[in-house]
Amino acid sequence: xxxxxxxxxPSPRRVRIFLAEKGISVPTVQxxxxxxxxxxxxxxxxxxxxxxxxxxxxxxxxxxDAVGICVYFEAIQPRPALMGETAEEKALIASWQRTAERNGxxxxxxALRNASPALKGRALPGPDSYxxxxxxxxxxxxxxxxxxxxxxxxxxESEFVAGPRYSIADITTLVAVDFARWVKLSAPEExxxxxxxxxxxxARPSAKA
Amino acid sequence: xxxxxxxxxPSPRRVRIFLAEKGISVPTVQxxxxxxxxxxxxxxxxxxxxxxxxxxxxxxxxxxDAVGICVYFEAIQPRPALMGETAEEKALIASWQRTAERNGxxxxxxALRNASPALKGRALPGPDSYxxxxxxxxxxxxxxxxxxxxxxxxxxESEFVAGPRYSIADITTLVAVDFARWVKLSAPEExxxxxxxxxxxxARPSAKA
Numbered sequence: 180x181x182x183x184x185x186x187x188x189p190s191p192r193r194v195r196i197f198l199a200e201k202g203i204s205v206p207t208v209q210x211x212x213x214x215x216x217x218x219x220x221x222x223x224x225x226x227x228x229x230x231x232x233x234x235x236x237x238x239x240x241x242x243x244d245a246v247g248i249c250v251y252f253e254a255i256q257p258r259p260a261l262m263g264e265t266a267e268e269k270a271l272i273a274s275w276q277r278t279a280e281r282n283g284x285x286x287x288x289x290a291l292r293n294a295s296p297a298l299k300g301r302a303l304p305g306p307d308s309y310x311x312x313x314x315x316x317x318x319x320x321x322x323x324x325x326x327x328x329x330x331x332x333x334x335x336e337s338e339f340v341a342g343p344r345y346s347i348a349d350i351t352t353l354v355a356v357d358f359a360r361w362v363k364l365s366a367p368e369e370x371x372x373x374x375x376x377x378x379x380x381x382a383r384p385s386a387k388a
Numbered sequence: 389x390x391x392x393x394x395x396x397x398p399s400p401r402r403v404r405i406f407l408a409e410k411g412i413s414v415p416t417v418q419x420x421x422x423x424x425x426x427x428x429x430x431x432x433x434x435x436x437x438x439x440x441x442x443x444x445x446x447x448x449x450x451x452x453d454a455v456g457i458c459v460y461f462e463a464i465q466p467r468p469a470l471m472g473e474t475a476e477e478k479a480l481i482a483s484w485q486r487t488a489e490r491n492g493x494x495x496x497x498x499a500l501r502n503a504s505p506a507l508k509g510r511a512l513p514g515p516d517s518y519x520x521x522x523x524x525x526x527x528x529x530x531x532x533x534x535x536x537x538x539x540x541x542x543x544x545e546s547e548f549v550a551g552p553r554y555s556i557a558d559i560t561t562l563v564a565v566d567f568a569r570w571v572k573l574s575a576p577e578e579x580x581x582x583x584x585x586x587x588x589x590x591a592r593p594s595a596k597a
Contacts, residue, residue, distance in 0.1 A: 234479075236476065240476060240480070242479045242480065242483050243483060244482065244483035244486050244487065246482055246483075246486060247479045247480065247482040247483030247486065248479065248483075250475075250478050250479045250482040250483075251475050251476065251478065251479035254474075254475035254478050254479070255475045265463075266459075266460050266463035266464045267445065267449060267460065269459050269460065269463050270443075270451045270456045270457065270459045270460035270463070271449070271451065271456065273453065273455055273456040273459040274451050274452060274453035274455075274456030274457075274459075277453050277455060277456065278453065302527075303531075307534060309527060309530075310523075312521060312523045312524055312527070314519075314521045314523070314524075315521055315523075315524055318511075318518055318521065321518075322512075325516060
C-alpha cells in the first residue's frame with residue numbers, strides 16, 4: 180500500500196488526520212504541488228486527474244479521492260468509528276461531512292484559486308485549465324463567513340459536528356477552518372462556540388497530521 | 389418516516405432512484421420548488437437550509453442531504469448493495485460517485501443557476517441570496533462537455549461507473565447527464581460508450597423515479 184500525499188495541502192490532510200485517529204500508518208510519497216509535480220507525466224500515469232491524495236493498494240488499484248480513501252480505511256479497520264455505527268449516525272455524519280465540505284472547504288478553494296496569482300489559469304484542481312473568476316473569489320469569501328456563523332450555531336448545541344462523538348465531519352470542518360487562513364479569514368471573536376470546538380479538536384494529536 | 393421530495397428536481401431524484409433500486413417505498417410529501425415553497429416558514433422549520441430532499445425519521449431526526457439519506461437506507465437495508473460490499477468496492481464507488489457529483493452535477497447546477505432568469509439572486513441553493521456570475525455559467529457548460537468526454541472514456545473500459553455492478557455512482561451520473569438537458573447539453577454522437585451506458589441505465593425501471 181502506498182499513499183501519495185502533499186504535506187502542505189488541505190485535501191490529503193483530511194486523510195492524514197483520519198489515519199492518525201485510527202492509529203494507521205501507511206508508506207507515504209510526497210508530491211511537490213508547489214513545483215507542479217502533479218502535472219508531470221510520471222504522476223499523471225498514477226492519477227490522470229493530477230490531484231492528491233491517492234491511495235495505491237497492493238493489487239495496483241488506485242483510489243483518487245480523499246473521502247473514498249477514508250471509506251476504505253473505515254471498512255478495513257472499523258474502530259474507532261469515524262463514519263458512524265448506527266444507520267442514523269452514519270447518515271448524519273455523511274450529511275454534516277458534506278455540508279462542511281460544500282460550505283467550508285469548497286468555498287475556501289473558490290476564494291483561493293480564483294484570486295491567488297500563483298494559480299492563474301488553474302481555478303479548479305486537475306489537469307484542465309480554467310481562468311480565474313474574481314467574482315467567484317469574492318463569493319467564496321462571503322460563503323466562508325456564513326460557514327463560520329453556521330458552524331458556531333451548530334456548536335452552541337452540539338459538542339462535535341455531527342453529535343456527541345468526534346467523526347470525519349469534524350475532520351472536514353477542521354481542515355476547512357484552517358484552510359480559510361490561506362485567504363486570511365478566521366473565526367471571528369464572537370463565534371465563541373466555534374472557537375471552543377476548534378481549540379478542542381486542535382488539541383487532539385491527530386490535528387498535527 | 390417521511391420523505392420531502394420535489395418530483396421535478398435532480399437532488400431528490402437521486403434518492404428516488406436509490407429507493408426504487410432497493411424496492412423501498414416511503415410516504416412522500418411534495419415540496420413545490422417552482423413556487424418557492426422551500427423558503428416558507430413552514431418548510432424552513434423542517435429544514436433551515438431550505439433544500440430538498442429531507443428524510444424525517446420516526447424519532448423526529450431529519451437528514452437533509454441526498455447522499456446522507458442514501459447512506460441511511462444502505463445501512464438499514466444492505467441488499468442490493470448500491471455502495472459496495474468489499475472495502476475496495478466501497479472506496480471506488482464513493483470515489484466515482486463524488487467525481488460524477490463534482491464534475492457533472494455541480495457543473496450543471498453552476499450552468500443553470502448562474503444563467504436562468506428564474507434564478508436571479510439564487511445562484512446557490514439554500515436560504516442565502518447570491519448573485520449570478522455569468523462567467524461561472526459558461527465555465528459550468530465547459531465542464532459538462534469535459535464530463536461527457538471523461539465518462540465516455542470510462543465506459544469504454546467499464547460496464548458501469550465504478551466497475552461491473554450498478555451502484556450509487558451510476559445514479560449520480562444518470563441524474564447529472566439528464567440534468568444537463570436543462571441547459572440544453574446532451575452527450576454528443578461520438579460519445580458512443582456514454583450513450584450505450586445511458587440507454588442501459590435508462591431502461592431500468594428505477595430511472596423513471
